[in-house]
Amino acid sequence: MSEKSYNADDLKILEGLEAVRMRPGMYIGSTGVKGLHHVLWEIVDNAVDEAANGYADEITVKIWRDGSASVEDNGRGMPTDVNTKAKMSGVEVIFTKLHAGGKFDTENYAFSGGLHGVGASVTNALSKWLKVEVYRGTVYKMSFSSRYDNDRKKWLCGVPDGPIENTGERVNKKGTFVRFMPDNEVFETVEWNYDTVFKRLKELAFLNKGLKINLIDERELYREIEADDGFGDEPKKILQPLPPREKVVFKYEGGLIDFVKYLNGDRAPLYAEPLSCSAVKDIQLKGAPKGKIKIEFALCHTKDDSESLFSFVNNISTVEGGYHETGFHNGLLKVINDYSKSNGILRAKEAPFIADDIKEGLTAVLTVKMTGVEFEGQTKTKLGNPEVKLPVEQAVIEGLSQLIAIKTNKAVFDEMAKKAKFAADDRIKHRAERDVAKAASDNDGLNLIGKLAPCSGRNPEMNELFIVEGDSAGGTAKQARVRQYQSILPLRGKPLNVQKKTALQALQNEEIKTLVSAIGAGFNRSFDVEKSKYKKVIILSDADQDGMHIRCILLTFFFKYMRDLVNAGCVYIGMPPLYKVYKKDIVEYAYDDKELDEKIKKVGKGYQIQRYKGLGEMSADQLWDTTMNPATRNLIQVTIDDVAEAANMIEMLMGDKVDGRKEFLAENANFNKVDGFIDKVNFKPETEAGGR
Ligand code: TTJ
DSSP states (O other): OOSOOOOHHHHHHOOTTHHHHHOHHHHHSOSSHHHHHHHHHHHHHHHHHHHHTTSOOEEEEEEOTTSOEEEEEOSSOOOOSEETTTTEEHHHHHHHSOOSOSTTOOOOOSSOOOSSSOOHHHHHHTEEEEEEEEEEEEEEEEEEEEEEETTTTEEEEEEESSSOEEEEEEEEEEEEEEEEEEOTTTOSOOOOOHHHHHHHHHHHHHHSTTOEEEEEEOOOEEEEEEEOOSSSOOOEEEEEEEOOOOOEEEOOTTTHHHHHHHHHTTSOBSSSSOEEEEEEEEEOOTTSOOEEEEEEEEEEEBSSSSOEEEEEETTEEOTTEEHHHHHHHHHHHHHHHHHHHHTTSSOTTSOOOOHHHHHTTEEEEEEEEOSSOOEETTTTOEEOOGGGHHHHHHHHHHHHHHHHTSGGGHHHHHHHHHHHHHHHHHHHHHHHHHHHHHHHHHTHHHHTTTTOBOOSOOOTTTOEEEEEESHHHHHHHHHHSOTTTEEEEEEOSOOOOOTTSOHHHHHHSHHHHHHHHHHOSOOGGGOOGGGOSOSEEEEEOOSSHHHHHHHHHHHHHHHHHOHHHHHTTOEEEEOOOSEEEEETTEEEEESSHHHHHHHHHHHOTTOEEEEOSSGGGSOHHHHIIIIIOTTTOOEEEEOOOOHHHHHHHHHHHHSSOHHHHHHHHHHHSOEEEOOHHHHTSOOOOSSOTTOO
């Protein structure tokens, strides 16, 4: 490229395509992989326009072995005759005259694609060569090339190799064919990304009902494999040839309806067929004459709860949304509110739905076509014209109202309205839940007095919460603990079994409120494990039936309302020993019967056995040594990978079959005994004032 540097003033006097070469970014955004594809879209958009205007119904995009790309349509063919004013053929004008475009452009096409409307000449300017064929009874040909002219010390950009030529060769097809080689001195990469091309062409086929788009990739494909030479050397990387990609055809007779069905994917639709509407409305942009806006949309609700709205302006995806999306949501909200009120789904005293309610499970595609588009946002993919909102809203209201009037659609709108009602009820319930949980978390100082013995340390990574069965064991645990990082929450009696209770009912229970406050990370959907005050929440219950029941109730609670705490591996079951085997000053603990035999042998003749019936029988020292000291205790980490499995387990645990419980717990809950390695780090400070 020329050594000379250009500034904005120079740009003005740069005639024609040199300007594009000097500042490619201004016309195509970047010279990276995105910019590379931009020059292809400029050509594709021309062909799509011909189709959108009804003159073509098939487009073929081909990536050639040499890395060039071509686009062919079966339209009228670009104008080949000489334009008297420009004194050159229409083809030459289109490929050599810089169309109003680029960053400084304010003018846009009516109802046309044109990615950013910079035109086909930009593609020519950034190509090593470009060839055009027009099929109109005979084949017309013209070609262009770009090179540095050493004699004249300047770039020749997209210069015709000669005038357009009627070869006289007869063809019985009509249309335009353009093939070009992107310049590897301009672009950082000239390798077409198959997935990018595939995705965009598929999208264009959805957006242009009935248009057949073929994609052919003739490039040779390789796979890198490692070959072992059998001599024990480093394996060599070799390229293994792969069969070329098969031609793909995109053609959607349903247009946006097919698009919506495709977007739904595996999600179960709420009603069999998406709804679709289209309208043309007047629009008055500021400082512009009265114009028209074409609005089309298709929508369908799924049983899912997330929204996927895909919107386009002049076939350009508006990822960041904008006023057309607002208008769409407003219109849909109004229609569903009115329908729900007049059909008894919303009673008179109930608050109307809000936008979030009608978005739940909504899959939709919305397209608008207009002139004078303003793109805003980080990636210039947000429609910034506020005047678009109202016509879109009206188009949605009118279009859907017409569909409501059709009897067979009643079931569809009923489903839609019920879905919104469900979402609204859920939202209201959720808010109440969040409020209660927040209240529980906020006033922990008051709420927890006399219940929780909090630790003094403020480091959640270090802190442990022991949930202890019974006041007496709780008292012992308070004496035994290291106050710095161990909190004790004694439970009075059995906590509420939340399995068959609603979240709000659960939160009315004092013990549960206390537990929610103590952990301090919210509840149910507002639960945020990051906010947990404890890295370890340890359930300490007796080794009897009652203890097992309490453990199950607590686990059920965690599964149901703080599942992330379980997922994060923060929930543990503390294991008190069943036996103490001792003789004079030798003391050993056994956690099961097998261990008891071992410990009896170890202590030897004259041993005595104490069987612990509950935590409360242990002294503070014993409880510390056996159950609370990280260096010597046994913890079981509760991890449930499979949520469905967890639900099963709860059914089983909480059901009537008490006998089955113990085995089920042992078999199905994925209890990992914490490796002594991790847990046996002694957190206990050597000297601690005010500690135990
Ligand atoms: C212009 O007026 C006469 C009839 O054809 C109109 C036209 O320009 N048609 C047209 C252009 N069809 N296809 C194109 C086209 C196709 C490709 C692949 C690339 C370009 C730049 C234009």
